[in-house]
Amino acid sequence: MTIFVDMDEVIADTYGAHIKIYNAEFNQQLNSQICMGSEVWQKVPEGHQESVRLHATRKGFFRDLNPINDSQEVLKDLSEKHEVYIASAAMQFPNSLEEKSNWLDEHFPFIPWKKRILCGDKHILFGDVLIDDRSYNLEQFSGRSILFTSPHNINDNSYERANNWFEIADKLL
């Protein structure tokens, strides 16, 4: 079985990074609970939004992300049974490309370079399962689409959902 796994908000914790940077720089107390149903930038005062939206263009942003809980253990098991590819819509941020490659080397060394995809849109992927937190990425996929829960998508009911990596393990191992 060929499984595609998104990076940001599926194996890499971008919300956590946005909140940490924002709180430190603006001396705030934002947390992920406050962000439920929204993007992080939507939950800060208007005068701060541009700053948050530009986090992703900063050098090091994608290199320093924490892995999502249990993603390493479950993906390791999955990759022993299936063809697991990482597929990230990274081309929007050219600064992220090498950082994402280095980040995978550190946190997911069992996913070799041949199984990594940095792309724009994901309509071109051919396989059995796509795990992603953005429904617009799942829309045109011809296989099984699994929406991975992230604060921004909690009100989206259009796809089969996994709330965490243990639920992925139950579904696919």
Add this chain to the structure above:
Amino acid sequence: MTIFVDMDEVIADTYGAHIKIYNAEFNQQLNSQICMGSEVWQKVPEGHQESVRLHATRKGFFRDLNPINDSQEVLKDLSEKHEVYIASAAMQFPNSLEEKSNWLDEHFPFIPWKKRILCGDKHILFGDVLIDDRSYNLEQFSGRSILFTSPHNINDNSYERANNWFEIADKLL
């Protein structure tokens, strides 16, 4: 129609770059005619091979390549009629990722980031046409596979061939 186009040796002249660097550094007279049927590194003395094989790991190598003759004009026309994606097996060289993105910005600005794919193997691509100089990339593609002529593949008869970009135009425009 969805068309995938490889980068190295299809729209980006890596042979020319290898030969230019090698001739300058070793004071030689290598040319692409001598390389017919071979990789560049196979046509230099054994003591020079390692140096040539490491060209691709140098900073700037992929940023400074010349576009292949007529690729810009024909791809521009193709991209107005079809869904054209650039698909490069670039993940082997993490140093190349941002350089390839910047190179496309300069030479193929009409191919937006959403239509760029940096991947490992190409079995995961879902579309109608794949244009590539490596038959191992064409092998598992389910659509029409076109082998783009490059010195190393002149003796390969396993696929429909295009010798230059005008032949691609004849086939697909």
